[in-house]
Amino acid sequence: MNPTHLSGSTEPQGSKSSSSQTTEPSKHGKIDANSMASTTADLLFQGSQQNNSNNGGGADSASQKACRACTDFRSWMKAHNKADPTITKVVPAKRPQCPLARDELGRSTWSFLHTMAAYYPNEPNTQQQREMKTFINLFSKFYPCDDCAEHLREDLKTNQPDTTSRHNLSQWMCRAHNRVNIMLGKSEFDCSKVDERWRDGWKDGSCD
Incomplete structure (x- = not known):
């Protein structure tokens, strides 16, 4: 026509x-x-x-895209850009309520674990100490990222959580996170600032 x-x-x-x-x-x-x-x-x-x-x-364009559910978001975007040269550096806003990619799941999980430790009792009784230790060990068996869960189980063999107080659990969680950061080539977090980061807010008032 x-x-x-x-x-x-x-x-x-x-x-x-x-x-x-x-x-x-x-x-x-x-x-x-x-x-x-x-x-x-x-x-x-x-x-x-x-x-x-x-x-x-356009028949093969869909088959050239990388599997997002199988890898972290940054790697997925790199692979996707290679498969589709028309994509620019501007990434469209992510739709809400989408399944979490590996890196998103990791950030959300660490936020939960650090916050849980920050609000743990200052002087937990024997049952609370036992239940928290049991929770963390069970958590390592059901975490959705298989190799992440396996790494945590290996770490727990020699580094069981210290559940004797809120401070001790928060410090244990921070050190565990830093061991993962070192393995991934990331910078370590200053464990003296866990309360500012996860409970009280920064001293400069930026969280108020």
Whole structure:
């Protein structure tokens, strides 16, 4: 179908091309609306044809994308950019209520564990100490990231949680997190600031 049909133009064949008329003013000094619409349709049609030829009709574009659920978000984006060169550095806003990728799950989990330790009793009774230790050991068996859970179980073989007080548990959790940070090549957190970070807020008042 001739793309000018999409614009509603009734210009007879043999007249000047629509692209040349877009810059030619009418008797009243205004650009003809039909010519402008015809040119826009031409450009859209040509752009569509070019994209289809470049993408092979789009049949394989979906199969070239990386599996997001199988890796962390940063690696997924790198692989996705390689598969689709049309993607720019601008990442669209993430839709809410989507399954967590590995790095998102890790951040959320550490936030929960540190906050739980920060609100643990200052002087827990024997039952509370036992239950917290049991919880952390059971947690290492059911954490959704298999290799992360395995690493935690290995760490617990020689570093059982200190549940004798809120301070001791918070410090144990911070050291456990730092061991993971070292393994991942990340900087260590200053464990003297766990209460500021996870319970009281920073002393400069930025959290107030």
